[in-house]
Amino acid sequence: MFDPQELRRVMGLFATGVTIITTRDGAGQPFGLTANAVTSLSLDPPLLLICIDKKAETYPHFLDSGCFVVNILAGDQEELSRRFAKSGGDKFAGLPHSRNQAGVPILEGTLAHLECVIVETHEGGDHVIHVGRVEHAEARGGKPLCFFQGKYRHLAD
Numbered sequence: 001m002f003d004p005q006e007l008r009r010v011m012g013l014f015a016t017g018v019t020i021i022t023t024r025d026g027a028g029q030p031f032g033l034t035a036n037a038v039t040s041l042s043l044d045p046p047l048l049l050i051c052i053d054k055k056a057e058t059y060p061h062f063l064d065s066g067c068f069v070v071n072i073l074a075g076d077q078e079e080l081s082r083r084f085a086k087s088g089g090d091k092f093a094g095l096p097h098s099r100n101q102a103g104v105p106i107l108e109g110t111l112a113h114l115e116c117v118i119v120e121t122h123e124g125g126d127h128v129i130h131v132g133r134v135e136h137a138e139a140r141g142g143k144p145l146c147f148f149q150g151k152y153r154h155l156a157d
């Protein structure tokens with residue numbers, strides 16, 4: 001079988017942006033995780049997909065709520081990305097955010113956010129693939145936080 005660490009190393013050459021995907025549990029408690037396995041899927045209907053590790057603490061709560069928000073991080077949000085890339089604790093403590101109609105957190109200071117309803121879920125090895133229908137999106141713009149070869153990066157121009 002192809003070595004998982006080698007796959008990580010090779011795919012690390014594919015530069016990406018960084019997002020925090022938020023959701024909530026059945027009682028309305030917020031959850032979220034840092035993610036870069038986010039892909040635009042279809043324009044009509046408007047779909048995107050996210051890949052979620054079955055071992056993530058946030059994982060079961062996508063099934064509770066049936067919806068999520070993709071928050072696209074700005075270049076100055078590296079600390080926030082690190083906070084949401086660790087399990088445990090209240091990641092939202094002291095964090096300015098609002099909620100959408102479904103009660104899912106929308107983070108402040110991001111480049112953009114997309115509010116989605118899960119319309120399909122597929123098995124993907126140790127991850128699941130959630131296909132989200134975009135119900136609402138807002139773009140504010142600015143410089144992105146990037147990830148390349150296992151490190152956070154910033155655009156020079």
Ligand SMILES: Cc1cc2nc3c(=O)[nH]c(=O)nc-3n(C[C@H](O)[C@H](O)[C@H](O)COP(=O)(O)O)c2cc1C
Pocket residue numbers: 018032033034035036037038051052053054055056057058059084085086087088147
């Ligand atoms: C740059 C970056 C990208 C990541 N992308 C994903 C991803 O697409 N899907 C995923 O499940 N985890 C991803 N992770 C790992 C999760 O953020 C990490 O496992 C986190 O601890 C999960 O939090 P939770 O256990 O509280 O849900 C990524 C981490 C980093 C630093």
